[in-house]
Amino acid sequence: MDVSLGLQCPIPISDYPTITLAHGGGGKLSQMLVERMFVPAFANSELEALHDGAVIDFGFRISDFGLTEPNRQSEIGNPKLAFSTDSYVIHPRFFPGGDIGSLAIHGTVNDLAMCGARPLYLSAGFILEEGLPMDELWRIVQSMAAAAAAAGVRIVTGDTKVVERGKGDGIFINTAGIGAIPSGIRISPKRARPGDVVLINGPIASHGIAIMSVREGLEFETTLESDSAALNGLVADILEAGGEAVHVLRDPTRGGVASSLNEIAAQARVGFLLDEASIPIQEEVRGACEILGFDPLYVANEGKCLVIVAREAADALLTAMRGHPLGRETAVIGEVVAERPGKVFLRSRIGGLRVVDMLSGEQLPRIC
């Protein structure tokens, strides 16, 4: 097929002649690549409305003839599907609390759950490097199977490619997923509104610090484990308890809580005010962050969910979330405000107020 090339590159090549690690880091350069290159190139009018961060959900109009036109209206009785994809390139492949296989299941299950969807089916695409030990592949495959079974999703299609030694890094896994969004559920970053309350289901920064500890050979009294987990069960409880009052769900992975809330602030044109003292973090993770010079608000999580909920429903939701094994340490960490739309503020332990900006540059490559 003839392809009309030659349109000017929308990323200024004089500033960014090549791809850098920061283009995959979940911060400003990642956002630039997505917003200036991928979205305009792939989008049409329907798609632009669909773009809500890394996960896009869409609806189908069902007819007797099959699935026909995409349909954005949330019509009761018309089920909608969520569709999401992520590639996993984490290094090392095995880490305390998980491995690239379980992460590849949890990550995509969580992306679907953050749309309010019930995750149903996954695909698995493997890019293997020549020389990968067969038994490592087998351990990873078993781990994927166990994680999928535990999350109640089925891996229904797959693909395997092998690249020459030195042209990959052992194993990369892509999973894409399909979920069903129950009628009446409307989760969207644009629904955050002043007065809403922000909750998180437990301590932050565990995943990134667990990975970094392995890479740097840091030793702690107890092993720091990734929080990698499938959140669809917790989300089902959240939606049952909160219903329509649940406005936004977001898993703060690459770029951490800070980047996720900045994205939502921009999309909903609201501000956030966080209370540092309320944000749960394990003492050893905090210590490791200090040693490594990381701000935990920017460190990746793989089993955490930010929930933005109408204030009147927050207490009931807090109770419901604490009743779930993955939500025992749920905390209210802040609120949505009308002031300074697009900005995230943090009230520190000593009472000062500082802006928490989007991550710029790359904090920690290949965290997922």
Next chain:
Amino acid sequence: MDVSLGLQCPIPISDYPTITLAHGGGGKLSQMLVERMFVPAFANSELEALHDGAVIDFGFRISDFGLTEPNRQSEIGNPKLAFSTDSYVIHPRFFPGGDIGSLAIHGTVNDLAMCGARPLYLSAGFILEEGLPMDELWRIVQSMAAAAAAAGVRIVTGDTKVVERGKGDGIFINTAGIGAIPSGIRISPKRARPGDVVLINGPIASHGIAIMSVREGLEFETTLESDSAALNGLVADILEAGGEAVHVLRDPTRGGVASSLNEIAAQARVGFLLDEASIPIQEEVRGACEILGFDPLYVANEGKCLVIVAREAADALLTAMRGHPLGRETAVIGEVVAERPGKVFLRSRIGGLRVVDMLSGEQLPRIC
């Protein structure tokens, strides 16, 4: 999550201690990996029934409450979805007739079309290597956008990861796709039956030879171009003309026509008898195969479709296919026979009969 490891690796590690290029080549070792490791690990009773080669389609039961239980019965009025994924690691990234971007669209569109589905939505997952020139990425993205627009599919969700220099190879792309299978369409390799006729929509082996020519620096009077193309329009015409008489559709990519027909022969427990003189191939492609020592039956195609159809519908289908721009050179190349189930035979130009086995080993790495 705790994962129960330690089950014995289903691939004999003494024979295959590590992944080799042949595990991704579409031949016997690829098949062993899928059938012995992936399918048993991921499968459940529903899934095993679903496994039909690289592409698996599944159905949903639609209710007013959303999409609930998977449903394999082909109930009229219950639309079914097809879901497929492929990763693309082709080297070189730009080649005569396409690039990794257009290929990533065509390949997944075709996988969906081979289920009898109308391809609707794609995901795009990029694994970029630090140092990839930004303008190359932009050319690839434009090419994907143009290919998607031409095929009538929308790229609705995506993901980007960046790996350090030396840990990838410029760009790998995964696409997953969703398509709708119209009511009444039942395409399955198991439906091939003795007496059926085998058609192909044009000359074979162009893709693999185009790639190999670039890699080897071979020069021909005319440039050998890949046949990379989206086949969903042609498949729509095939299904309209052939209806229920169309039993199997298959795109003979990695491993070529020979491997595809061997897979179908095994699944349907039938034999195939091909007529060498009827198999279309460009003269220069044949010449290149001779120079390079390749059997064109094993060389990859990216714009070809094998159609297995009831004999009484074959003439009408041939006419319909020749009426489509991608089917002008459609030919009847063989038939399904009851003898020697699981085997593919070729009657040569000089009248001899030989077995065409599954590809063993790796003929041409990173062809897609």
